[in-house]
Amino acid sequence: xxxxxxxxxxxxxxxxxxxxxxxxxxxxxxxxxxxxxxxxxxxxxxxxxxxxxxxxxxxxxxxxxxxxxxxxxxxxxxxxxxxxxxxxxxxxxxxxxxxxxxxxxxxxxxxxxxxxxxxxxxxxxxxxxxxxxxxxxxxxxxxxxxxxxxxxxxx
Amino acid sequence: xxxxxxxxxxxxxxxxxxxxxxxxxxxxxxxxxxxxxxxxxxxxxxxxxxxxxxxxxxxxxxxxxxxxxxxxxxxxxxxxxxxxxxxxxxxxxxxxxxxxxxxxxxxxxxxxxxxxxxxxxxxxxxxxxxxxxxxxxxxxxxxxxxxxxxxxxxxxxxxxxxxxxxxxxxxxxxx
Numbered sequence: 001x002x003x004x005x006x007x008x009x010x011x012x013x014x015x016x017x018x019x020x021x022x023x024x025x026x027x028x029x030x031x032x033x034x035x036x037x038x039x040x041x042x043x044x045x046x047x048x049x050x051x052x053x054x055x056x057x058x059x060x061x062x063x064x065x066x067x068x069x070x071x072x073x074x075x076x077x078x079x080x081x082x083x084x085x086x087x088x089x090x091x092x093x094x095x096x097x098x099x100x101x102x103x104x105x106x107x108x109x110x111x112x113x114x115x116x117x118x119x120x121x122x123x124x125x126x127x128x129x130x131x132x133x134x135x136x137x138x139x140x141x142x143x144x145x146x147x148x149x150x151x152x153x154x155x
Numbered sequence: 156x157x158x159x160x161x162x163x164x165x166x167x168x169x170x171x172x173x174x175x176x177x178x179x180x181x182x183x184x185x186x187x188x189x190x191x192x193x194x195x196x197x198x199x200x201x202x203x204x205x206x207x208x209x210x211x212x213x214x215x216x217x218x219x220x221x222x223x224x225x226x227x228x229x230x231x232x233x234x235x236x237x238x239x240x241x242x243x244x245x246x247x248x249x250x251x252x253x254x255x256x257x258x259x260x261x262x263x264x265x266x267x268x269x270x271x272x273x274x275x276x277x278x279x280x281x282x283x284x285x286x287x288x289x290x291x292x293x294x295x296x297x298x299x300x301x302x303x304x305x306x307x308x309x310x311x312x313x314x315x316x317x318x319x320x321x322x323x324x325x326x327x328x329x330x
Contacts, residue, residue, distance in 0.1 A: 064286055
């Protein structure tokens, strides 16, 4: 049992070092800069591997993109400038969170539209039901109801 | 009556959205267009592969419709598409190569082994030109018109069918 555990630990350590091999270590003096670097590299998709962020990918292009993000941060560029810089070259595709523009209006608008539509349907149904119950008694029914109530009272 | 119509709208809407989303599922995300389509070829300044002292820039690509092929010695598909590129050059199409993430030695070796359809090769060992072009894996081929604007982009291996059915018609279109 103990041997198994040791074996597993060794395997895990090896696996960890293999994964880490492709991703370089970067030192930042400024913790804000470091956070921005992490945010950018975790929110950009590797153009080659499709379902990996560039901070998680061993593809050469991801390494180049991390390096470029780092350089642009060092040059003092703003977040929007960095994103534009990358999108100009690799397209909207690399953004995990697509920007709000005409082409993506359906993507962003559809959920909101559906919620509004759903609320409208609920309001209409509730109203219809309320009207229906308020109007439920016809003159004839009312007369019968009165008769019943009066019978209760008089007895 | 109106209520029934309203209720009918719900399944219709659902089917509409489902169909719209379904056709997106069938698309191949690796066949997306280059972000540089219909834009100027990015400015560059680099030495040529054969002569480290000769500099070239984006003006290399103006004046005539040019096919720009991004290749490297390390890339197997680049070797396979060389016969097609040689055929294109034989058809009188101007070809310019970008030797991407390679060494001079290996790049020249590649050209002597597989043939050289290129009028000139630009040497891009760091891949910085490739980066500005949005290249994320060789081979990639760009069609640049006489004004230096990118008009067509082919990602990956160029097959003989691609030459006949896509590249030659595009070259004719922009000439």
